[in-house]
Amino acid sequence: MKRNLKKQWKIGVTFLLSLCVLWACQKEMFRETTTDEVNITGYLDLHPDTYSLLSEILVRSKTAGYLGAYGTYTLFAPDNNAIQAWIKSKGKNTIADFSDDELLNLVKYHVIRDTVGSTRFTDGKIKTPTLFGEFLYTDVSSQSFRINRSAHITRMNVLCGNGLVHGIDQVLTPPTQSLAEVIENDNRYSIFSQALKETGFYDTLYFERGMEVPVEKRFQTVIVESDSVLKTQGIQSFADLKAEYSHTGDPKNPKDSLWLYMAYHISNDGKFLEDIVAMSTIYTLAPKEIISTKRDGIRILLNEDEFNGVFEPGAELNRNKSDVMASNGVLHESLQSFKIKVRKQVPVYFDAATSPELKVALGGAFGVNGTKALVSNGQPIANSLGFEKLDVLTIESNAYDYWGTLETKRPRANGDILNLSVCSNNANRVKYVELKTPYLVKGRYKVWVCFLQNGNAPEVQAIFNPGKEDEQVLPNIIFFNQTLSASGVSDMGNANADNLMLAQGYKRYMATSGDYNANGVAGGIKPKTGNDAGLNVGRLAGTIEVETTDRHTIRFLAVGGKCSSNSMWLDMIQFIPADDLEQIYPRFHQIPGELFYRPQ
Structure with a gap:
């Protein structure tokens, strides 16, 4: 019995070895663009009919050694015909007519110390420079990749033991003019x-x-x-x-x-x-x-x-x-003339939820498993809405709320809000949310955060341009769980209530039921004391210095408060020039476009 088992074992091993040999032979037969058993220099040596002149240049320039050693390189390899044409264009007869330094610079301009496959080719520069210290440019012409708008890639993604080889039909030469x-x-x-x-x-x-x-x-x-x-x-x-x-x-x-x-x-x-x-x-x-x-x-x-x-x-x-x-x-x-745009500072009333980018991005479910960027029409929305940990974001389609009917208790400016989950100490909530602002003309602005009060909401701190040289942490914590009574003003019907609240960094940003605008539309909030008197809160986060006219980033970082899901109800962010005496009006309405200015 033991003998039979031993015999069967030997037969099995022989069979497996035979399979391995057969598999190896088949693998060798189908290896057309992969040769990871040799390094770049070895690959060129194996194909003398195509690359013998390039191999000679590597030897003369003393670069064959490092392209044959361990590392990660990409070589754009001109074939023999390309090199012969290049020799002739220089008025020479053979490679021997060039100096070692000339050949060294030629090689350095064709080598990148990185593995750059064709998936990284775009209409633009390759992000890693050549060993010559300058960048190569790729584009597509006649359905094939080109390098520097001259050399076509004839052989692509040849994998060697120390990098990649791309065959090209012309020698690349660095630009001669500045x-x-x-x-x-x-x-x-x-x-x-x-x-x-x-x-x-x-x-x-x-x-x-x-x-x-x-x-x-x-x-x-x-x-x-x-x-x-x-x-x-x-x-x-x-x-x-x-x-x-x-x-x-x-x-x-x-x-x-x-x-x-x-x-x-x-x-x-x-x-x-x-x-x-x-x-x-x-x-x-x-x-x-x-x-x-x-x-x-x-x-x-x-x-x-x-x-x-x-x-x-x-x-x-x-x-x-x-x-x-x-x-x-x-x-x-x-094709047209352009020059610096001279603009004056103006108030910017940013309705976060009505930003076109955010409407598209938040209109449906995110897909929370590993998603890292929001997408609009198949294109990433760069920096329009950023989260610290999008992979644990719990918000889905209800992240954007639109109310078609008028609401008197907590009306939304223009009828909508961003309904967000932000928390400082819960792994299942994001710790901050970032928004890209509209264009802000350089200058100083007071930043007003306008929100709907929610007792389960977090406490957040606003940061302007986080992580940049001009990062500014705004001093006032925004308590999204507070009402306007946190200003110390309890009687919202008091004739001086607005000025008293403003002195403490608070304001009403929604029009009251006693207000009528030029179109005869009445506001929605009752101005007197009551449950709905102070649930729409405008809170001064602080003053920022905008150094460059541009779109900027504002981050809301959770620093405390409760961690309930979808409890941060962000309505507007207002950027009002710091020297502007008018910080309260215009006020807003649920009906888009209906504004209320200070009564005359």
């Missing part, structure tokens, strides 16, 4: 080019390899206006441009309007079109001035905004003349 030179050498930009020189920004955009440049200024983005675009503004020459913008007569003066105009067209960091759209805001060299960006179909628009209820048309980027690579950045061209 941004300043690209602009200067294009006669379509003669006025803009002269303006760069007169303001001193030509030197900012000039670069020679080997120059010592601060890291933040190594790469730049410039958006140029062509002579033809400037001529549509009546500007025929640089003299006209100077007469239009230079109010001091000294364009090199950083306070001069022409200096600011040119600074507004330049930004630190090299940004391709896809980067520009993704950022939504470009911070320029003009101090504290930004350019807003957005996509409209295939169009990319600058400064097309709605501000204070007024639509502001923007300028479109010329795709055919944009994404132009230079040795120190990227050039884009605008």
Whole structure:
């Protein structure tokens, strides 16, 4: 019996070994783009018909060693035909005609110290620079990927033991001109080019390899206006441009309007079109001035905004003349003229629940398992509504409440609220919620948080631009469980009640039943003492300093109170200029658009 078992065991082992050998053979037969048993250098050596010249360059440049050693690299590998064409274009006959340093720089421009698969290719720069210290750019042309708008990828995602190889049909060469030179050498930009020189920004955009440049200024983005675009503004020459913008007569003066105009067209960091759209805001060299960006179909628009209820048309980027690579950045061209927008501070009454982005995002269930970003029409809504722990968020469709019938006890401004779960010490609740504000013009604002009282609500602290250099923690804790009586005023019908509450940092933000607006609509809240007298609370969170005209972030961080589900009833956030004497009116109504101003 033992002998039979032993014999069966031997047969079984032999059978398994045979299967392994057969599997290994089959695996070898089907390995077309994967060769993880050799490193990058070994892979090139295995394919001399395609890459013998590149292998020779690696040896001459003394880079074969590290591309054959342990690490994580991506090599864009030009084939023999590509290298022969490159040798000829340089007026040489063989690789031996090049210096070791020339070949070393060639290799460094084709290697990234990271594994960059095709899934990371977009219409824009590869996020990790090459060993040469500059970025490569990818796009799609004729249904194939291109690198730097010249080399097509012929072999993709070849997995080696120390990284990836992508075969290409042309040698990649770094841009030879700086941004300043690209602009200067294009006669379509003669006025803009002269303006760069007169303001001193030509030197900012000039670069020679080997120059010592601060890291933040190594790469730049410039958006140029062509002579033809400037001529549509009546500007025929640089003299006209100077007469239009230079109010001091000294364009090199950083306070001069022409200096600011040119600074507004330049930004630190090299940004391709896809980067520009993704950022939504470009911070320029003009101090504290930004350019807003957005996509409209295939169009990319600058400064097309709605501000204070007024639509502001923007300028479109010329795709055919944009994404132009230079040795120190990227050039884009605008189809229309654009300049710094001069705006006055105005009160901003932000109805959190009626934000178009939030209506879409909160209109249905979230899907709480591992979801990290809200989605609108298939696109992520960047920074519109952020939670600390979205994976444990319990809010579903009831996170957005809309009341179609008039409510006298706790009416909502414009008929809706955000109904949120926020808690400081419960793992099943988020600890904070963030909202993206409307545009705020730079200056000082008083921040009023307007909410519906709920006895089970949390206590929160407002933080403006959390995690940024201009982060500001507002001093007053917002008790969402308090009524207006927390101001010390118990008789809401008192003629001086509003002023007494205002002195303590409280106010009514909803119109009372004794108020009538210009349309003859009556308010909904009874002004006298009673259960419904102070359940709509306007609380002063503090004063903020807005340094840059832009959309900003405000966070509501739970610091105490109860932890009941969906008990934080946020209605509005009002940003009123700190020097504005009118902090109480207008008041609001459940009917959208019905405003109540101070009686004359």
